[in-house]
Amino acid sequence: MTDKAQRHTTSGGGSFTGKPVDRVDGPIKVTGTATYAYEVAEGPPPAFGFVLGAGIAKGRILEIETGLAERTPGVLHVMTHLNAPPQPEFGPAVTPAVREVFTRARPVLRDNRIRYYDEPIALVVGETFEAARAAAALIKVRYEEAAGDFGLEERRQAAYAPQRTNAGFDTDSAVGDFDAAFSEAAVRIDMTYRTPYQHHNPMEPHATLAIWQGDDVTIHTSAQTLSNFRAGLAATLGVPLERVRVISRYIGGGFGSKLIVHADSVLAALAARILGRPVKVALTRQQMFANAGHRAEMLQNVRLGASPDGKLLALGHDVWSATSRIEEFCEQTAVFARSLYAAPSRLTRHRLVPVDLNRGEWMRSPGEAPGMLALECAMDELAERLGLDPIELRIRNEPDLDPERGVPFSTRNLVACMQEGARRFGWERRRSEPGRLREGRKLVGLGMAAAIRPNYMGAAAASVRIDAEGRVTARLDMTDIGTGTYTILTQIAADALGVPLAAVTIELGDTNFPLTAGSGGSWGAASAGTALLRACEALKRKIVTAARTRTGAPAQNPGTDDVTIVAGAVRLGDRPEGLAEFMRRVAPQGLDATGSVEAGANTESYRAFSQHSYGAHFAEVSVDCDTGEIRARRLLAVIGAGRILNAKTARSQILGGMTWGLGAALMEETVLDRRYGCFVNHDLAEYHLPVNSDVPDLEVVFIEENDDKANPFGAKGLGELGVCGAGAAIANAVYNATGVRVRDFPLTLDKVLPGLATVAL
């Protein structure tokens, strides 16, 4: 069961935390030996399920004819709402508590209602995937179709105020008298921005292998937060929590689309139980568009009122987002605006317009990713109106305290990030007048934007064991979604225990291990890391106690540092002894310890300080005078996110984030056909993500920082920060290049072209 592969081969002692240690799972990833859920070969030979989706967006199934499919050779079972095992009802659109969003039952094939296009209406299980898929095509369905709602802009009057936003933030916030302050301001910006539907599109699709043994089910799946996932699946299947074990050792990306249970897991579990045989179900890439989450379309109105010298007097950020009629999701799009700039009068609001789609999910920096596209472009527009440099405008509005909470910042190096970035990027080359820099038939522009992202901490626990050979094994149900968690946890444990990296094995992704908050919201490193650190400290105390007890060292003197563990050797007084030797002699049965941390929101430090990571993004783009094609040339991110645990994996995280920012600014958009309620461009040929040749010269700089309020490492949430503001920096650079301000994302060439004058040849 245990996977030895994540052992590291580098040896040595000393301090590993912060060093650019290679990923411990790198070799197995690049050699293809890391096993993903759909590839797990465990238990008896599995059967293969294929999901059939609805061909309409709203209505009822009147008749579903499965006879032909059932009689197809190689088909074992066809499940529809007519014969699916009972499941609880899909509850209300809003759960009573925030956490229930993650743990609620999500029944599939429960009744004949169609609530969104491509919603599962049947599962065909066959001896092979191909047989199941072919048979699914033979199912005939008769529907009673109802008209659905899909528009946002024209239905803004149907908008409602939700009880809260995602992550439990207040729907609205207000300080001072926004309307009065805004209307009296000498300089005003009042702009509306649109961001489109987007899809996560992790490389690894949502896939599950379900294996029952008696009343216990083991689910190999691709999930980011296992304990929530398990609770959600147990609730759906109507079985006790302890009957469900969820395993996700390796995950091919999640980006927030693997926090909750999807149809693949539910259907695999149901079918495996019926057939008495393991069942694998994977969503196809096309099916992932309707069945594995999306970011909703939004309209954002940003209103900035400033004095002529560039002091913000009024800051308003209103968001209208589409939301699923069946389950509400209110992305916290304007929440970051409550902490970013000083302004005496402020207003942020979130409103939702119900549409007949599946629920939206948490996608790459929920909140900041779309929100900063709007606010940080509006700041650029304001800077131009004021005749101020965009960095100078931001510096003039740097708050001393969190502007809405009134508490101090734990650390905040936004200004330092902007200044360092300006120096490194050659910001002085930027012409304040747009459209002035030309190289051949390319217009060149520079832009910047700030980055902010809250620091979260989730509850987590870890266990750690040292055996008679001095080998350390730590276990947590934490996941590594490609971010480097295996590696940083190895570094943390090695440092905490004074052993080489090679002595540490980290085992993740199994609900049999102590539970954590998993990977999401960039909280993983701090949460799992703190729990593991505490477990290792507890283990170290046990080692020290054992050392003292066996040698008769004076126990009445426990504070003295007479016992140390360095580089895998225990030193008692002046006598060093190899850890393995020591363990064999002192504790041949091994020693165990556990550690845990509570959720940040419950801590005093979280209440007393405004905790965020910050950064500054810089972009240089070229725009073709003739075709309007926009290409990024250089991007720089300067990041202040507390202590960096691994310079290499941290850099990779930010590089990835910047690339997503580029995608959001220039190409990512899922087109919703409002006549049919379907996502039209639902594959990777037509849904454009940046490819290698789109990703230019990227640079990441971390500024020295240690946030002692955040956690014992002084580290803060990092991964998603790379996205926040990156797209706005690019959009601002496009404006600087062309003088054409596009407020409808993504900035494709057709939107820029009309504003580009024909340039003489």
Place this chain on the structure above:
Amino acid sequence: MQPFSYQRADTVKTAVAAVAGRPAARFIAGGTNLLDLMKLGIERPEHLVDIGRLPLDRIEPTGEGGLRVGAQVRNSDLAADPTVRSRYPALSQALLAGASGQIRNKASTGGNLLQRTRCPYFYDRNMPCNKREPGAGCAALRGFNRMHAVIGTSQACIAVHPSDMAVAMAVLDATVETVSPGGETRSIPIGDLYRLPGTTPHQETVLAHGEMITGVTLPPPPAGRQTYRKVRDRASYAFALVSVAAIIEVSGNRVRTARVALGGVAPKPWRALETESRLAGAALTDHVLTDAAEAAMAGAVGHGGNDFKIPLGKRTVRYTLASVAEQA
């Protein structure tokens, strides 16, 4: 994907006979387009005849000083061929602008010519599509048609032919060589290979069922400088919004001859004959280039989402002509 039988052909004759003899049989070469369509149930062959290993993988000089490209020459190999690179650079550039390295390693010359449209409604069996299901209607006409054609369309279908390679071949006056079920060989000028949709968008080419493309003949390259310019939404791995293949021969400040073909705007690679004739013999002025570019998009009709292709097409033609002429 519905079950199918499979056979690997070792001669052109058996391959053609095997497909011609069964209405639901298809050739498969690289499979990069056909297999995707089969998985989605859009193509539903009962029998596949694999022609990928037929000895049609040579690039050979013709007696006339041209080049004969076997139907099984891979897109990567054709793009990298030294003769193609030096004498037919527009073709090499067009190939390299298409798809991805992996796909080009599999894709064949014949398969590339016969790849089907990327219209997203064609790819979704729940959507009405006249090409997939004659008479069902066209979801793109009033739907998401940003990628669709503005020239040569009909009310029945506005799909684009997505090949880059074919646009370069069109400007090079290539001829498509086939063997028909009766065993006769045909040479079809590439401009005549494709049909416009009219009322029968499901009939895409003039080939009979079972007629196989064995190769493409390129005449000696015309005098002048060649280029292929592809305008797209991302720097690689995206289909053309508009593309222009051009060959211009300049003498002094005058154009002697010009050939221009467009991609991304029509149901087939589109030769801009009016543009060519306006350029022939004309002085290279801004006015002439603008006028020639206007002519390239004459009669173009947008359908909402793709309206921008008309100005984009003109601008791209105008600049491509200017840049080739400048270097010529």
